[in-house]
Amino acid sequence: GAGVSQSPSNKVTEKGKDVELRCDPISGHTALYWYRQSLGQGLEFLIYFQGNSAPDKSGLPSDRFSAERTGGSVSTLTIQRTQQEDSAVYLCAGRGRNTGELFFGEGSRLTVL
């Protein structure tokens, strides 16, 4: 597609359940980021994939969070045993080669009851 696609756009889940959030970046974008944005707040870095290099996981808040990127394109962010404080919008962004510009998806809004 022309832009970054994220799914689901909205997810409501019960505390303790696992969730998977998907990001389909723009074709050719070698770098992919996941951010978390709580209501009215800024962007919290979670994880960064760059080509075939080991991902930068330094922003993941706990071991309940993990992400993978298959074949250098689609990425999945998994949150295990969700907690209410995980409720936020999860944003995915891609970046082309030799540029600092990120292109964001519309986000996945997660609500943990």
Next chain:
Amino acid sequence: GQQLNQSPQSMFIQEGEDVSMNCTSSSIFNTWLWYKQDPGEGPVLLIALYKAGELTSNGRLTAQFGITRKDSFLNISASIPSDVGIYFCAGQPDSNYQLIWGAGTKLIIKP
């Protein structure tokens, strides 16, 4: 670690007024980016700056890459209702490093 200070946190302005916001960093950046986020959307790139001293316009928006490489400002002239939203600055120390983000400036236009 590297930090970005973005100010002001929020602005209440009248339609037609000019707006100015800025970001300062504790270290040198080689890229500055300005994004706008509308409710329920992801941030959208407004202006990208790659050289110290660079002044770039995009319609009513003007941004500058500070000569010290530690700051940048964004100006919006003659604001209109659709300018409301949250504006984020982001900087990159070098091309192999992730972006560092400001906390955002929320722009609200008084009716």
